Amino acid sequence: MDAQARFERSWADIQGYLLRVLDAAGVDPITAEELTVIPGAEEVLALLELRAQVRFGTWDVVVVDCAPTAETLRLLALPEALGWYMDRVLPAERRFVKALRPVLTRAAGVPMPHDSVFDAVERLHADLAEVQDMLSGPEASVRLVLTPESVVVAEARRSFTTLSLYGYRVDGVVANRVFPDDGADPWRAQWVAAQSAVMNEVEESFAGLPLWRSAYHPGEPVGMTALHDFAEAAYGGGDPLQLPTGSGPMTIRRTRAGTILRLALPFVSQSDINLARHGDELVVTVGSYRRMLALPTALRRLDVSGARVASGALEIRFRAEDSR
Structure with missing residues (x-):
C-alpha cells in the first residue's frame, strides 16, 4: 500500500488548511508538517485502502490481519464517533464560519477554513462510514x-x-x-x-x-x-470462509407489551453497563468503551420502560405507543 499517495488524496485539503494556521502562528514549517499528520493516520488509510480493494471486485475474499486488540477496537469505533460529530457539530460550525469568516480572520489573525476543507472532512467521513457498513454487514466477520x-x-x-x-x-x-x-x-x-x-x-x-x-x-x-x-x-477440511448466519449482534423484536432491542454483549453483567438516552440515541457504555447508538425510526417516538442483562445480551424494553 502506498500510504503517502493515499494520505495525499484523503488528507491534503485538511492538512493544507492546518499548515496555513500553524504558519500564521509562527510555527516552523518542518515542525508544522509533522504536527499535521494525524496519529493513527496509517491505520485509517489502511481502512480506506481496504474499502477500495473490496469495491474493485478483484478478490474472492479480503483478509485483514489486524493490529493489537486495543488499537483495532479504537480504529473500528472511529467511523461512528466521527459520524456523530459530523452529523451534529460540523453543519452548525460550517454555517457559523461562513457567516463570520471575514470578521474572524481579522480578529483571530489566522485563516478560517473554506468550504473545500469542510468538503474534504465530509468526504473522509463518508468513506469511513462506508468502511464501517462494509465491516459490520452480513458479508464480513x-x-x-x-x-x-x-x-x-x-x-x-x-x-x-x-x-x-x-x-x-x-x-x-x-x-x-x-x-x-x-x-x-x-x-x-x-x-x-x-x-x-x-x-x-x-x-x-x-x-x-x-x-x-x-x-x-x-x-x-x-x-x-x-x-x-x-x-x-x-x-479439518471445513470451509474457512464460511460466514455466520443470523441477524447479527443487534436485533429488534415486537411483543404485546412493546418492543425489545437486544444487543449481544457476552461476558458482561448488569453492573458493567451504563445506559442512558439522549434524544434519538442510546448511550451504551461498557468499561472504557462507549457507543452512541442511533435508534431506528420506529423506536425514536417510544419511551424506554426498562432494561436488563440476560443470556449474554442487553435487552432494552420500549413501551408500546398505546400505553404511553
Missing part, C-alpha cells in the same frame, strides 16, 4: 486468534464483548500454537497440561462459536504449500 494462555484468553473475551457492542460479527476462534499431546518429554508434557486447562476455559467462554486448533509448528508457514497444509490441519 471477525475471527479471534489466541494462544492458550489465561491473559490472552481474557483479552479475547473483552474483545468479543467490545466487537459486539459496535455491531461486528465474530464467526469463530482460532487457538494457535497448541502443543500436541504426543507423549513427548516431561518439559513439553507440562505445557500440554497447562494448555489443556486453558483450552477448557476457551471452550466454555466461546460456547456456540466454532473453535479451531492449530498445532505448534517448528517454523512459520511460508509459501502456498505450507499455508495449504496449515489450513488443512487447522480447519
